[in-house]
Amino acid sequence: MIILAATPIGNLGDASRRLIEALQTATVVAAEDTRTTQRLLAALGVENRPRLIALHDHNEKERAPELVELARDRDVLVLSDAGMPTVSDPGYGLVAAAAAAGVVVTAIPGPSAVLTALAVSGLPTDRFTFEGFVARKPGERAGALRALANEPRTMVFFDAPTRVAATLADMAAAFGADRRAAVCRELTKLHEEVARGTLDELAAWAADGVRGELVIVVAGAAPREVAFPDAVTQVLELVRSGTRLKDAAGEVSAHTGHSSRELYQAALAVRG
Secondary structure (H helix, E strand, O other): OOEEEEEEEOOOOOHHHHHHHHHHHHOOOEEOOOOHHHHHHOOOOOOOOOOOOOOOOOOOOHHHHHHHHHOOOOOEEEOOOOOOOOOOOOOOHHHHHHHHHHEEEEEEEEEEEEHHHHHHOOOOOEEEEEEEEEOOHHHHHHHHHHHOOOOOOEEEEEEEEOHHHHHHHHHHHHHHHOOEEEEEOOOOOOOEEEEEEEEHHHHHOOOOOOOEEEEEOOOOOOOOOHHHHHHHHHHHHHHOOOHHHHHHHHHHHHHHHHOOOHHHHHHHHHHH
């Protein structure tokens, strides 16, 4: 089978017993960076020396068929540099290929920068969306953020320390200077820091430079003040475009604050 194994995002003490056991017995390991994996084995005191196969963004499409065939008669352990493979890291293509070929895929859960940042951010955690790395080019970044301006769920982003000040400024322009956010730096490491405030405040905080691995968490947009009849009209428009009535009511409820059940019943009554 294919085994997706989460590795520590900073603190080695977060390595699970299952991860260590898997590393001790693995014969084949597909790793984002084989050098990082070798350092991990040494740091955890694992003496096993499995066959290491590089699996990264540039070769995953070509390597996936080989790994799927290997996994038909042995376990193939898949590691990213930190956290869970496939989450903004290599592995998705391999999992898709394995599923299509009928090869079993399982996971050894563990550390996640996304969930750790969300948990410590102080922002709503009941509904959230992970947006991955923010675009590098200023124009693309600004456009992508504008498209998320009305997203009601808490948003989680990855970003590089060299760009974070510009990113926070673009977020303030797209989402509003007063939108609440948190920048989580060096999670689980010695110099862990969580800076919380408005996007305007955080952009000023980052202006002098920020170091380390970063996760940005941004509050979702507040429900817009939309009259109930107008909200029902929005539901009906979504239904006419092909959305199921229940889904349409839920979507409009999320950005207006009106009850999805009441929207559903009102739209149903209008439709007759």
